[in-house]
Amino acid sequence: MVEFGEGKFLTVYPDRCAGCMACAAICSLVKEGEIKPSASRIKIVRREWSGLYLQVVCQQCDPPACRIACPKNAISRDMGTGAMLVDPQKCDLCGACVRACPFGAIHLGENSAIVCDLCGGEPKCIEWCPHAALKFSPLGTSERRKIMDDLLGLKKAAGYKPRLSVK
């Protein structure tokens, strides 16, 4: 039983993704004030020659592997939206969350770990994706399970590993 965020989740549909990066562009513009995909909360994994494109973004796991792994208790859940939040005061960039996240969706920024905060409940990337490849809507547990399993399969197929440094 989901007890946070009204049961709504940011769901990705990789087979609809065109790899255009509009989500990463708008995310970084809103969060960082410039268009900077390296600092975006959503990442696009591109494997052009196998035609594999995959959006990597926080799946709001329950229980959250990142929070459990964090030795500084810097990560908590916003119970209103369901987003994971990082306290930059507590985070010391040790990278434990990056190693723990099964999706590779949390990464290290210049001052702290960075993860999608769902824009306070109205994710901008959804608005800006021209291909309907992202949704923010209520999902049942079994449907969620399936989507997350598919994502893990694609991540493995792509050989995607998040970076442990800014570069």
Place this chain on the structure above:
Amino acid sequence: MMYGWAGKILRVDLSREKVVKQQLPDDLRINFIGGRGINAKILLDEVPPGTDAFDPENRLIFGTGPLTGTLAPGAGRFNITTRSPLGYLGDSNSGGHWAPELKFAGYDHVVIWGRAQKPVYLWICDDEVQIKNAADLWGRDTWEAQQMIREELGDQEIKTACIGPAGENLVRFASVMTGPKNAAGRTGTGAVMGSKNLKAISVRGTGGVKIKDPEKLMEATEKFRQEIDRSGRHHGGRGTYGTLWYIHNYGCILVTRHHQEGYWEDADKLNPRIFHEKYVRRWIGCFCCPKPCTPHFEIREGPYKGLTGDGPEFETVASYGAAPVVADLDTVLKAATVGDRYGLDCDSTGRVISYAMELFQRGIISDEDVGFPLKWGDGTAVLRLIEMIAFRKGFGDVLAEGEVRAGRKIGRGAEKYVLAIKNLEQHETCRSGRGVALAQATSTRGSDHLRGDPSIEFHGLAPEESEKRFGYRSAVDPLSYEGKGILVVLTENQAALADMLEVCKMYSFWGHISYTEDMLAELFASVTGVEMSGAKLLRAAERVYNVERAFIVREGVRRRDDYQTWRTFDEPLPSGPHKGQKLDRDRYETMLDDYYRVRGWDVRTGIPTKEKLRELGLSISLPDE
């Protein structure tokens, strides 16, 4: 603080292995905007008249635009500019994701000269720039090379622009490729890269593009996207089926049998709907494109079963399908994929092959010259020739010189059948649209539809609307010769502007006025903070067009080089809805006079007048004759 532009030019002297970072001068930024515009100015300033394309002093200039790497629709593009080994002005534009990556690394332009002693590639990772050994990469095709570099440097996010065997072997129409199919195809920029022993430029950028007014940018982009959706007929078809959507016969412009016809009887066999249903796995977009038009395809049955790749585009199908009349989509896809891997411009390659087929048809060449017969529609022959051209094997070595030089080499009357403008192989069959015929002849880089395309002629615009916009009711009548000067000049300037800002032409004149220059001006202002009206931006585009013209005038181009090919004038279309049409010589002369007057160029010579250059703030001295 600079917004939009990264603010830096990277200068690389390969002979001395020296890399210098230069501030982007304000004069270039404000007067030439970016991309193709700044590239053209650098080329004119730094490459002396008469420089051979393969001379180490020739510049190879990569340029992004102020909108590259922003939210602006289709702003993922760049231009490569150089002295062409084929014609005069070498200039080619490509989409994909390489250009934004260069901006994120902190550079607007890369200017390369000299010649490395051994094969090298350039590795740009933010501030760090290295010239690296490319011994293992040399000889590899463009797909292998790009993936090997990612492996070698251990980063799958690296974007690479590289040449294949065709560029290494100095095929005069070699392309530069990024990703599986994005090509800076025309005018042989890949051969210049090969002559410099430069295999690739690999880029990784972790920085950002600074935006003056993010809110305004979002608003302007949203408005632009709505306009794109509204122009449903155009973007609807392309947005669903890609540029294959334009393979049809109603304009009679398909390069059928080396332009002997403009109507291809088998065009329907390459129906975009069938392609969509049977081959396409997904659609891929360039950076921030709301209407992606690159299909990722898979051949699911037949001899090429299992072949996957990206593409094809309209021109790939025209060139490997219509030109040699190969009506089999599988073979066309195979040819397109192989051509991309070898790094060949599909346009010139298909046309040169169809030229050879016409020579075979007329008995000027035989099995003995080629090694096998060249029959119309023989897909296997097309595939064999592609390989022979890329590796300059046998008769391929002759064709690798391009149509004009190949005609001269073959002799025996082969010159007569050459179809090229400013040494660039004739792009479309231009016997049905007068404006299209003029634009492909006046284009600064040679025969091409990407440099000024009044195909609005074929779109049934009301005469009243035409009068309002161009001053002539007949400007959009395809068979009329009146009012074409202003129409062609406008689309040439619009094309230049798209290439200067580095937005896709699908959202420029090919949007069929789904937006105006003022909308681009809004995007430009919100990104850069530089307020310029649409009219002022078009003025900058005119300036750039004159710089390009000045460059080719210095190389000897005059009025005589602004004519359509002999076939366009002399042979009526034998079939199709425009059967019997050809271009009238006398009326073409009048149309060309009109074009020069609108341009402010000398009508007798085609040289920009001193007054025009002064008016545009250009101090360039040009010959009087």
